[in-house]
Amino acid sequence: xxxxxxxxxxxxxxxxxxxxxxxxxxxxxxxxxxxxxxxxxxxxxxxxxxxxxxxxxxxxxxxxxxxxxxxxxxxxxxxxxxxxxxxxxxxxxxxxxxxxxxxxxxxxxxxxxxxxxxxxxxxxxxxxxxxxxxxxxxxxxxxxxxxxxxxxxxxxxxxxxxxxxxxxxxxxxxxxxxxxxxxxxxxxxxxxxxxxxxxxxxxxxxxxxxxxxxxxxxxxxxxxxxxxxxxxxxxxxxxxxxxxxxxxxxxxxxxxxxxxxxxxxxxxxxxxxxxxxxxxxxxxxxxxxxxxxxxxxxxxxxxxxxxxxxxxxxxxxxxxxxxxxxxxxxxxxxxxxxxxxxxxxxxxxxxxxxxxxxxxxxxxxxxxxxxxxxxxxxxxxxxxxxxxxxxxxxxxxxxxxxxxxxxxxxxxxxxxxxxxxxxxxxxxxxxxxxxxxxxxxxxxxxxxxxxxxxxx
Numbered sequence: 001x002x003x004x005x006x007x008x009x010x011x012x013x014x015x016x017x018x019x020x021x022x023x024x025x026x027x028x029x030x031x032x033x034x035x036x037x038x039x040x041x042x043x044x045x046x047x048x049x050x051x052x053x054x055x056x057x058x059x060x061x062x063x064x065x066x067x068x069x070x071x072x073x074x075x076x077x078x079x080x081x082x083x084x085x086x087x088x089x090x091x092x093x094x095x096x097x098x099x100x101x102x103x104x105x106x107x108x109x110x111x112x113x114x115x116x117x118x119x120x121x122x123x124x125x126x127x128x129x130x131x132x133x134x135x136x137x138x139x140x141x142x143x144x145x146x147x148x149x150x151x152x153x154x155x156x157x158x159x160x161x162x163x164x165x166x167x168x169x170x171x172x173x174x175x176x177x178x179x180x181x182x183x184x185x186x187x188x189x190x191x192x193x194x195x196x197x198x199x200x201x202x203x204x205x206x207x208x209x210x211x212x213x214x215x216x217x218x219x220x221x222x223x224x225x226x227x228x229x230x231x232x233x234x235x236x237x238x239x240x241x242x243x244x245x246x247x248x249x250x251x252x253x254x255x256x257x258x259x260x261x262x263x264x265x266x267x268x269x270x271x272x273x274x275x276x277x278x279x280x281x282x283x284x285x286x287x288x289x290x291x292x293x294x295x296x297x298x299x300x301x302x303x304x305x306x307x308x309x310x311x312x313x314x315x316x317x318x319x320x321x322x323x324x325x326x327x328x329x330x331x332x333x334x335x336x337x338x339x340x341x342x343x344x345x346x347x348x349x350x351x352x353x354x355x356x357x358x359x360x361x362x363x364x365x366x367x368x369x370x371x372x373x374x375x376x377x378x379x380x381x382x383x384x385x386x387x388x389x390x391x392x393x394x395x396x397x398x399x400x401x402x403x404x405x406x407x408x409x410x411x412x413x414x415x416x417x418x419x420x421x422x423x424x425x426x427x428x429x430x431x432x433x434x435x436x437x438x439x440x441x442x443x444x445x446x447x448x449x450x451x452x453x454x455x456x
Contacts, residue, residue: 001104003071003094007064008032009085010075011051012041015167016098018141018153019073022105024048025155031061033084038442040145057087067093073101076170077391099167102141103175106162109139112290113176115166115207116184116220118336119283123184125311126287128154128163133304134296138163144311144330161294169193171203178211180290182218184283186225187335192363192392201225218245218289220282236264238289240282245289247281252346257281261288261301268298274308277315277343313441315340318448324455325351325431328444332360332437334371341378344433351430354381354411356420358436360388362395365403373406381411385420388438421446425454 006023008016011032017040020030024047031050034041041051052059064070072088072095080086088095106113114124121143128140129148137159142152154163166173166181169190186204188197201224208217209228217227221239229235237243240250247259249269257276261268261284268288273280288301296304310316319326325348331340337357344353357376359365365372365387376382384404404414415423417440424432424447434440434447 001071001101003028003069005029005031005064005066005070006073007060007070007088008073009082009088010034010078011044011049012036012038013075013077013098014040014143014145014152015102015141015165016073016075017041017044018151019098019101020044020049021047021151021153022141022155025153029063031064033059055083057084060084060087067091070094071096071101073098076172079391097170097172097175099170099172099175102164103177105141106164106177109160109162110179110294111177112138112161112163112180112182112294113166113173113178114164114182114184114286114290115168115173115204116182117168117187117189118331118333118339119184119279119286120165120167121311121330122280122283122314123182123286123290124163124165125314126284126305126308127182127290129308130287130291130296130301130304131159131161131163131294132156133307134291134300136161136295138294141165142311143167144314146311147309148307166207168200168203168207173207174203174210176207176210178207178215180216180218180293181208181211182286182290183208183223183225184220184286185335186223187333188367189333189364191367192361216290216293218286218293220286236289238282238285240285245285247285250281252276252278259284261285263289263292266292266298268301271302272306274306275310275315276347278346279339279343280315315343318444319451319456321456324429324451326448326451327431327433328441329433329435330437331435333364334368334375337372337375337435338378340433340435341375344431345378348431352380352428353431353433354383354427354429355379356383356385356432356434356440358385358388358417358434358438358440359400359403360437361390362387362392362398365400366395366398369402370406372403373408376403377408379409382407382409383413383415383420383423385415385417385436385440388436388440390438417443421450424450
């Protein structure tokens with residue numbers, strides 16, 4: 001891309017920020033807008049980006065107003081009335097969605113693209129780590145900050161492989177050019193965009209049609225997606241216990257999970273999970289499948305899986321002592337909540353599990369009221385916060401209370417986010433988990449500090 005200046009509207013987003021970092025690594029000038037300052041935007045500023053937090057065109061640095069030399073990158077989450085977005089449109093700047101830019105990068109490399117309603121950040125992060133710790137190496141654009149590397153962008157000067165999270169929101173993943181595609185799930189979501197579950201699944205089927213000739217599709221067994229692929233593309237299925245790729249001889253105990261990986265060609269024995277959560281057995285099977293197809297050797301896989309630290313906000317242990325366990329998880333869809341809560345219950349069968357959930361989006365809450373209530377009712381104790389609206393305007397009659405009234409847990413409480421810390425000061429706790437994709441992450445340090453003061 002022959003631009004000198006790259007301006008990002010929504011630069012603090014997890015997907016936008018790795019592109020900003022990528023262009024800075026190429027020696028380009030990067031600036032942008034976001035609504036609030038966060039640890040991620042602070043890190044970008046420290047790395048050389050110019051960022052402001054007020055939607056005001058006069059704050060755009062002068063050098064980024066040269067339309068011949070500037071590419072404007074935006075996220076579909078930005079509202080159409082945003083004044084900076086309108087300014088660039090009205091003045092005929094070249095503008096591309098984040099997904100279009102990532103699509104250009106995948107077009108010129110061997111792209112391993114991970115799609116799915118849930119699991120894509122963990123699986124893509126695992127693949128990136130497996131490749132990074134091998135002789136193969138990779139570049140990676142990830143939807144989470146990897147604990148092993150402290151970043152969501154990995155760059156290599158020797159590998160042509162690019163690992164990318166394939167986001168289905170706004171059909172963004174239709175811009176990608178996979179060599180290897182992984183589909184972890186296709187449970188209906190984003191119905192504000194797609195309208196129907198059928199249209200949602202059809203978008204995944206179109207994604208499979210983008211796999212290049214002689215490429216690979218790794219499809220979760222029993223996912224309702226009919227591949228639309230070139231005849232040269234090889235299709236494999238996977239799951240925890242069956243499919244072309246699966247796990248056998250699973251051993252869970254003493255805070256560890258160990259299993260054997262089985263594929264049509266090889267068996268890799270005694271793989272130990274660095275993040276020992278049951279749902280990660282299946283995630284690891286998908287990741288190891290992609291890594292073996294990429295040329296990573298069995299010994300490299302065994303060593304790398306043991307050291308995988310996970311991504312921040314993906315079953316992320318904040319505190320782990322005999323007195324208190326505090327976990328944070330990005331789960332924001334009912335199926336993700338169920339998987340997360342069941343994993344915690346399996347790890348701590350004799351402890352009371354208290355969950356704090358911040359619903360994400362009015363539309364998602366409206367579309368899955370019963371499912372959210374059912375998932376949250378798996379908790380012993382539920383603390384439900386107000387809906388985080390993100391890009392949306394309120395919908396009449398859709399509040400957290402609608403879900404709250406249907407939760408059947410013996411203990412439940414409806415709170416504003418601002419009331420949470422006070423409420424937790426005297427709360428009886430064994431295992432606490434914070435759940436959701438909103439801004440709940442901003443108070444994690446304060447929750448951790450409070451629990452350390454109380455229990456350690």
